[in-house]
Amino acid sequence: MADTSPGDDQLTIRTLTDADLPVFSEVLATAFLIDHSAEFLAAERSAFEPARSHAVFDGETMIGTGQLLSRRIVVPGAEPVPVGAVTSIGVAPGxxxxxxxxxIMRGQLEFLHEAGEPLAILWASEGGIYGRFGYGLGTQHTQITVPRGTAFRRDVAVDPDPVRELPREQAVPIMRDLYDKLWPSRTGYLDRTTDGTWEYHLFDDAGRRGGQTAMRFAVHPQAYAVYRAKEDWQARGPRARVTVHELTAATPAAYAAMVRYLLDMDLVGEVVLRAGTDEPLVHMLADPRAALRTLFDALWVRVVDVDRALTARRYPVPVDLVLDVDDAVCPWNAGRWRLVAGPDGRAEVTRTDAPADLALDVAALGTVFFGGTRLATLAAAGRVREHSPGALATASLAFLHDDEPRCLEAF
Structure with a gap:
């Protein structure tokens, strides 16, 4: 990997090998202010891809880490595409x-560009870091807190099949089978095709529990939930908190059955669900105010190659626009691009010298890519400039999709 980044001339960057993993995990643990352990090393090993992992060295000492997981993600209206899932980003204290x-960040983008992967995604430890590398806030999630026993509307259909609690080793194969059937049709979902992706997703050492139980697994023929509980014995009785790590369902009735199961558990005071911004639960409750909602950022999206990325997805309305894209980190993206999509939603994207209809930076393009934010919203924030009257309204509709993007799988 060529080192073209500005900074300390004494530093070098290189691609890693299997032998680097122990030190890699130690640097990462130190950067995140946690104790290194055999369990932490095992979690990193389950996902480690040395050929897609990089580290910065001061002499022989590793001082910075980063990794690109090989995943596929569902983009609006189209087949899943390869994506670089950025993780294990850390810089040693001092x-x-x-x-x-x-x-690290520039090296990853060059790697993906050379590999022909059009997108990079990440979950940010701090919200102010990654915008300067061209990442935009592409999806969001909601934390929904609902009191135990909250009633559904009378017209909510609940699947009558029972929900069973199963031990991990029995539950995971059932969950994998259901997830494999569902994920390719859900915008923002990631593939989990290997044992390592599931092990990493369900890693469950004591350090991650925060005083809660180990993961528990509730399974329905068409749904599953992974959750933890934290006991809370109060003077008026038990008020345990159930925190749902993941809830996946194939049908609305199966979803209702799983939610009903969680809301009716004994000894519980409230259920906390990390959910999409359009979560159906709110509209199932007899009193929607019972669901307290807090919005958080989820996926940060980086368009690595404008032409490859914009042709990977589909567009709900015909569009013919010239976008003037500013990209200070990836110069191959900078300039004007013509986006043309017909009635079938498929697009062609080519370089052009024609006058721009809209001007925006690459982070804004990442923000709207999955359809969770309107271009018009970014224009109101001063981040998109309209040069041709009517272009903003057309483009804003074109980048939407009929389902809200969601990625609730942190990595």
């Missing part, structure tokens, strides 16, 4: 402000 992070 080595910050030396350009270490910049080397």
């Amino acid at each position: 080595h910050r402000r030396r350009g270490v992070l910049s080397r």
Whole structure:
């Protein structure tokens, strides 16, 4: 990997090997202010891809880490596409402000560009970091807190098949089978085709529990939930908190059955669900105010190659626009691009010298890519500029999709 990033000239960056994993995991644990352990090393090993992992060195000492997981993601209206899932980003204490992070982030984007992967995605530890590398807030999620026993509307259909609690080793194969059937049709979902992706997703050492139980598994023929519980014995009785790690369902009635199961558990005071911004639960309740909602950022999206990314997805309305894209990190993206999509939603994207209809930076393009944010919203924030009257309204509709994107799988 060529080192073209600004910063300390004494630093170098290279691709890793299997032998680097123990030190890689130690640096990462230190950067995140947690104790390194055999369990942490095992979690990193389950996902480690040395050929897609990079580290910055000061002499022989590793001081910065980063990894690109090989995943596929569902884009609006089209087949899943390869994506670089950015994870394990860390800089050792005492080595910050030396350009270490910049080397990692720029190196990853060059790697993906050369590999022909059009998108990079990540979950941000801090919301102010990744915008300067061209990442935009592409999807959001909601934390929904609902009191135990909250009633449904009378017209909500609940699947009568029972929900069973199963031990992990019995539940995971059932969950995998259902997830494999559902994920390719849900915008923002990631594939989980290997044992390692499931192990990483369901990693469950004591350090991640925060005083809660180990993961528990509730399974329905058409749904499943992974959750933890935290006991809370109060003077008026038990008020345990159930936190749902994942809830997946094939049908509305199966979804209702799983939610009903969680809301009716004994000894519980409230159920907390990490959900999509359009979660159906709110509209199932007799009193929607019972669901307290807090909005958080989820996926940050980076368009690595404008032409490859914009042709990977589909568009709900015909569009013919010239976009003037600013990209200070990836110069191959900068300039004007003509986006043309017909009635079938398929697009062609080519370079052009024609006047721009809209001007925006690459982070704004990542924000609207999955259809969770309107271009018109970014224009109101001063982040998109309209040069041709009517272009903003057309483009804003074209980048939407008929289902809200969601990615609730942190990595």
